[in-house]
Amino acid sequence: MSVAHLVVTLFAAVWVGFSAFSIFIRAKWVVEPLSEYGVPRSWWPWLGTAKAAGAVGLVVGLFVPLLGVAAGVGLILYFTGAVITVLRARSYAHVPFPLLYLAPVAAALALGPGI
Template identity: 40%
Template sequence: MFAAYVTVTIVAAVFTGSAAVTYLIGHAYPKAQLDMKRLPQSWGPVLGLVLAAGSVGLLIGIAVPVLGIVAAAGLVLYFVGAIGAHLRVGSRQLVGPGVFLAVSVAALVLALGRQ
């Protein structure tokens, strides 16, 4: 069970960490996503920092379980919000945020199972 937890946690951290980097370097894709969702461009770096904090929190959570639980729960909320933002503007591009949400939920469930 611990091996599954570590594997899923690392995958979730890599996914969210890579998304954080795209926001933080000002890549065109997250900018287009913000425009599509009618959100201000100034939110890009903030969302990138939230994703980065979640990613780092997941990794630290391997050693400090409560931090991993909090980070995973925060990421679940983030991606629920992302799906809500897509639905709000009528977007049906839900596979991306759905995959991120599923990985975050898996990390949360496995982190809770460690307790």
């Protein structure tokens, strides 16, 4: 495992974990856009849980690479779905936000040992 992979993976995990925490505490700057995009409130805990699980999976993946790859792929699918949701809501100025989470996850996968 390279130092770059370790640093990028830990950064991605903390960053995605912060995103999950923001949903759990219902941070205004997170939940207001979710409402505007039409994401039902009943989904919010599940979305936060998916992000939290992905963040934990990235860290565990440092020791069990297959889990890290699975978590990374899951998070890429999650944030791709977020981009699509933002585009469907025609909130084009918000497209960079899910990309800011997707990019470090993709970088962690690219730097990883693979399977």
